[in-house]
Amino acid sequence: MNLADALGEGLQVTVLGLSIVFAVLVILMIVLYLFRVIFYKDPKKQTENVNEAKQIGMRYMTGGAEATYTTDKNHNEPYEPDDIPEEELVAILTAAVAASLNTSTYNLRIKSYKRVGGLSSAWNRAGVNETINNRF
Amino acid sequence: MGSTGLAAMLGDMRAAFAAGDFLQAIGTPLMIAIACLLLYLAIVKKFEPLLLLPIAFGMLLTNMPMFKGSSAIMMHTEFFTNPEYMLDGSHIDIQRVVSEGGLLDLLYLGVKLGIYPPLIFVGIGCMTDFGPLIANPKSILLGAAAQFGVFFTFLGALVLSALVPAISFGVKEAASIGIIGGADGPTAIYVTKTLAPALLPAIAIAAYSYMALIPVIQPPIMKALTTKKQRQIVMEQLRPVSKTEKILFPIIVTIVVAFIIPDAVALVGCLMLGNLLKESGVADRLSKTAQNGLMNVITIFLGVTVGATATAESFLNPQTLGIIVLGLIAFCFSTAGGLLLGDLMCVLTKGKVNPLIGSAGVSAVPMAARVSQMVGQKENPSNFLLMHAMGPNVAGVIGSAVAAGVFLSLFS
Numbered sequence: 001m002n003l004a005d006a007l008g009e010g011l012q013v014t015v016l017g018l019s020i021v022f023a024v025l026v027i028l029m030i031v032l033y034l035f036r037v038i039f040y041k042d043p044k045k046q047t048e049n050v051n052e053a054k055q056i057g058m059r060y061m062t063g064g065a066e067a068t069y070t071t072d073k074n075h076n077e078p079y080e081p082d083d084i085p086e087e088e089l090v091a092i093l094t095a096a097v098a099a100s101l102n103t104s105t106y107n108l109r110i111k112s113y114k115r116v117g118g119l120s121s122a123w124n125r126a127g128v129n130e131t132i133n134n135r136f
Numbered sequence: 137m138g139s140t141g142l143a144a145m146l147g148d149m150r151a152a153f154a155a156g157d158f159l160q161a162i163g164t165p166l167m168i169a170i171a172c173l174l175l176y177l178a179i180v181k182k183f184e185p186l187l188l189l190p191i192a193f194g195m196l197l198t199n200m201p202m203f204k205g206s207s208a209i210m211m212h213t214e215f216f217t218n219p220e221y222m223l224d225g226s227h228i229d230i231q232r233v234v235s236e237g238g239l240l241d242l243l244y245l246g247v248k249l250g251i252y253p254p255l256i257f258v259g260i261g262c263m264t265d266f267g268p269l270i271a272n273p274k275s276i277l278l279g280a281a282a283q284f285g286v287f288f289t290f291l292g293a294l295v296l297s298a299l300v301p302a303i304s305f306g307v308k309e310a311a312s313i314g315i316i317g318g319a320d321g322p323t324a325i326y327v328t329k330t331l332a333p334a335l336l337p338a339i340a341i342a343a344y345s346y347m348a349l350i351p352v353i354q355p356p357i358m359k360a361l362t363t364k365k366q367r368q369i370v371m372e373q374l375r376p377v378s379k380t381e382k383i384l385f386p387i388i389v390t391i392v393v394a395f396i397i398p399d400a401v402a403l404v405g406c407l408m409l410g411n412l413l414k415e416s417g418v419a420d421r422l423s424k425t426a427q428n429g430l431m432n433v434i435t436i437f438l439g440v441t442v443g444a445t446a447t448a449e450s451f452l453n454p455q456t457l458g459i460i461v462l463g464l465i466a467f468c469f470s471t472a473g474g475l476l477l478g479d480l481m482c483v484l485t486k487g488k489v490n491p492l493i494g495s496a497g498v499s500a501v502p503m504a505a506r507v508s509q510m511v512g513q514k515e516n517p518s519n520f521l522l523m524h525a526m527g528p529n530v531a532g533v534i535g536s537a538v539a540a541g542v543f544l545s546l547f548s
Contacts, residue, residue, distance in 0.1 A: 001297065001298055002298055003298040006291075006295050006297070007291070007294075007295065009307065010290060010291030010294045010310070011291065013287065013307070013546065014290065014291050016542070016546075017286075017290075017543070018280075018284065020396070020397060021535055021538050021539050022277075022280045023396065024393060024396050025276045025279060025280040025538070027396075028273075028276055028389060028392060028534070029273045029274065029276045029277065032269070032273035032385075035270060035273075035381045036375075039378050039381050040378070125518060129513075132506070132509060132520075132522055
């Protein structure tokens, strides 16, 4: 086979082959989008409906008075570091540093602290990393 | 003394020297050294040990020096590749294999008749969760883009054989080499045993070695084709997938693939059978057997017999070197294909897709997805890309099986 023939045949098969691979997978992608439409119910919409029902229920129970029902944000939103009282946080940090330096908390004074690496807690991240390393 | 293996090896070496074939003269000791090197990589470096170890030991067994015609020979590669030993010069003489063959000859029938790779796919199907792919359908395109390397290398192999006189790859050989880029061992074996059986040992060893080297090969390409900002993108959490969707998926995939490319059904169908055994929840015992006992038994048979085809005559030639180089090119271009489509998706979705998941489109499950996770986490320690990368990763398995089906329907 000379170079021109090789290039000709190679390009022809490459275009045909990639087209077939993309065609099959695009069809599967469309099927999967249909799955989403048919089988998936958006939980946000569901939560809104539930909340609405709850509020109507509350109004009914309070005899039509103004309902002051609020949803618990912490269930849906990421963990907020501000949730822990500062004094407790400083105590935890001091104890952790003392433990890792093998010294007493009396020898340490926390002057300032800064959260690094996003909002998820280090314990959470370490747990996920360990699972990934063990299972995959 | 005259009947020992050492005497046989020295006799062969003398004969090869006399014939002026230096490479074959040192063939036996060289192949034993290569087998020992692969054993070292499998045991000490832990490169895909579940497959590399049986392959390397099969290679060692087949290269043990024996006298011609000895009943102790475990593998006769000539029964499967030499027209003189075949019926009508092209079909295996099963009667001869059964009556004169050794243990490995009999086991090799499972490779030659295309039994082992689909059975391995049943086990892989049982271990695969298509949930991330169902949750994020567009990631299936990344699995298709990663097949770019397969076809590019097919083209490259044809061009190389047109330019280098010592290498002569026809379309069948080029297709078998290209499929290495699919990063899927059983698929590569399935295509090669049909299209280019003589190249089977080199292609199988190249495919599995590169799969083991994914954590070394992919990261530099990933860094070269993405920006730091893109690598730091945190993707939205995937939606939950219902059991009904997971059960319907394997059934629909099998039907769609069979309608379009019937030659891919042996692989895709078995993959989906395994997945349905798992997802249906009613065949738990079968699913457990397929992913443990069955798959392990087949892996041993497949590994040892593929390794046993690597005799000095079939392995030590310029073509093997060509296959190893082209296999690496195939891998790199498949990775690049997935990444480039990932970049495009990142731009089109205004930064919602992290392009690193594109490299997982090569089908080595789950190593390629792990590499995406690893590289992403280096840039942003609180980023978990693994499940996002599993989508393209399992799509890559389907993509490479379809690419294999294309080659088989065109050239077999």
